[in-house]
Structure formats: C-alpha cells, structure tokens
Amino acid sequence: MDARLCQIAFLATLLTVGVLVRDFTLRPEQMALTFASGLATQALFIRMLRLQKIGYLSALITCFGLSILLRADTLWVHPLAAAIAIGSKFLLRVHGKHVYNPANLGVMTSILLLPGAWVSPGQWGTDLALAGWFVALGALVTQRARRWDISWMFLVTFLGLVALRVLWLGQSPAVFVHQLGNGGLLLFSFFMISDPMTIPNRRSMRLVYALVLAAVAFGWQYVWFRPNGLVWSLFLCAPVVVVLDWVVRGERFGWRPLRSERHDTPESDSKRVTTST
Numbered sequence: 203m204d205a206r207l208c209q210i211a212f213l214a215t216l217l218t219v220g221v222l223v224r225d226f227t228l229r230p231e232q233m234a235l236t237f238a239s240g241l242a243t244q245a246l247f248i249r250m251l252r253l254q255k256i257g258y259l260s261a262l263i264t265c266f267g268l269s270i271l272l273r274a275d276t277l278w279v280h281p282l283a284a285a286i287a288i289g290s291k292f293l294l295r296v297h298g299k300h301v302y303n304p305a306n307l308g309v310m311t312s313i314l315l316l317p318g319a320w321v322s323p324g325q326w327g328t329d330l331a332l333a334g335w336f337v338a339l340g341a342l343v344t345q346r347a348r349r350w351d352i353s354w355m356f357l358v359t360f361l362g363l364v365a366l367r368v369l370w371l372g373q374s375p376a377v378f379v380h381q382l383g384n385g386g387l388l389l390f391s392f393f394m395i396s397d398p399m400t401i402p403n404r405r406s407m408r409l410v411y412a413l414v415l416a417a418v419a420f421g422w423q424y425v426w427f428r429p430n431g432l433v434w435s436l437f438l439c440a441p442v443v444v445v446l447d448w449v450v451r452g453e454r455f456g457w458r459p460l461r462s463e464r465h466d467t468p469e470s471d472s473k474r475v476t477t478s479t
Contacts, residue, residue: 206259209343209393213266216389220270227322232280233269239281240265243288251292260304260399261288267305267394271433275318282316283308297447302440303400310437313430321430349398351405355412357391363420390432400443407446415439 221228244261247253264287272283287308294301312319361381368378381387395401395415402408415435423431 204259205343206263210259210262210266212343213263213270213393217266217270227273228269229277231277232274235277235281236269236284237262237265240268240284240288243285247289247292260291264288264291264304264308268308270389271305271309271321272312273320273322274312274316279312279316279319283312283319286311296444299443299447300400301444303394303397303436306394306433306436306440309433321433343392343396349396349401349408352401352408352412353391353396355409356395356416357388359413359416360387360391360420363416364424367424387432390436394432395436400440402443402446402450404446404450407450411439411442411446414442 217233240261241258244258248256265284268280268283268287272280274280287304290302290307291300291304294307309321313321361378364381365378367373368375395412402411418439419431419435421431422428422434428434
C-alpha cells in the first residue's frame, strides 16, 4: 500500500480532531478553498504538461499540511497558498526533484508576503499521549516510505541540544519534558522533513541534512529567540539538499503509483514504476 494513504488518513484525523477539540481557528470555507485550489492547480499542470501516471495523493497531503499549519484572517490566503505550493512542485525543480517542500513553501510565502497570515506554534498542546500517537503513526509512514532515518536523526539531535541547554542553564527537567510533548515538533519531524522528494537521495547525506536542520532550528528558537524555528529552518535549508545531492549522488526516490493511477500493461506490472510528482 502506498505510504501516502497512511499519511493522508493520519493528517485527516489530525485536522478533524484539531478543528473539533483544539479550536484551530480554521474556518470550513478556508479548508474547502484550500483543497479546491490545490487539486485544481495539480489538474492544470497535469493537463498542461501532458503528464501520465501522476495522481493527486501528494497534492492532498500538501492541502492537509496547509490546513493544519496556516492561519489567516481572510478567505483568499489559503487558496493562494495552495496554488503556490502545488505550482512549486512543477516549476521549482532541480534534477527532477522539488527544491522546497510544497506545504512549507506555501506557509512561508503566506507569512512573508500575504497580510493577515500566521502560524500558530502552540496549537497542538503538550499532551504526552498525543505525542506518543505522533511518534507511532509518524514512524509507520516514514518506514513505509523508507526515509525514517532523517526523522529520527533530526528528533534526537534537536532534543539533545535542548537537553544540553536545560543542563547548562540549570533549568527544571519540566522544560525538556515540555518539548517531548510538543506535537508540532513531532508533526514536523515525521511528516514534513521526511518528504522523500525534498531530502537528499543518499542516506549519509540525509543524516547530514538532519543535523543541519536541527542546528538551524535550535539556533533560530533558542539563540536568536525567533518564532517558528522549525518551518524557517526547513525553508532556509532547502537549497542545501541540491548541494548534498551534487556532492554525493544517490538513487532518486519515486512514489509507485496506485493501480488506479497506472496505465501500464500487465507485463509491465511487475516492474517498479515511479513518479517524482
């Protein structure tokens, strides 16, 4: 089964629970416009570029990510962010790979350029039980995508730096426990930086990239004391992937399309068919 189906099911559950229980301040119209704009943009590029074997699973994941992360005072910010995010998958590419994580780029473009847009870092709460679900379900998705290494390396490195800071400042262990229950951190670790289309191809370089991301996120949050360190680190470090792939080459990842998305013959069914979009 395509790992993206697990991710979609989890993100849909997360969004539903968040809206009903956590009060995400997200309006139904904003969600509807996000998905309409994102899927329409995906369909437009598929038709314009005459692409085959390209479905809508990745576009759905991007729309869920935008709905979960982005907040705005108006209705037009979310659909515009979705169009920018999906469009970047086709327009901003190097050697067949996305330069930026689409959802991350949509969020960053919105908070930098669009009025009345923001990211709410405290929307997840600090419930350790919720954190446990993030870890369990996140590990399931990343292992199915065979890119679990970068998630765990980032999480261990970032939390390790936080633990050292707690010890250095003589703070209460509760400060560190607070990070363990940070649902936003776990969502970022398992469902954003693990996107196989925007991380280095070679495993050794993925581990290096995770270290860089963790260092930048930690510095942004605890050295410069700026908000949204996680999304900023992913945005700023995206070009590093291009350099790492150039320094050490590796096999590029490709999602295997679902049978319903494929147009190959029974003879070619046994072959691995991949797509980069």
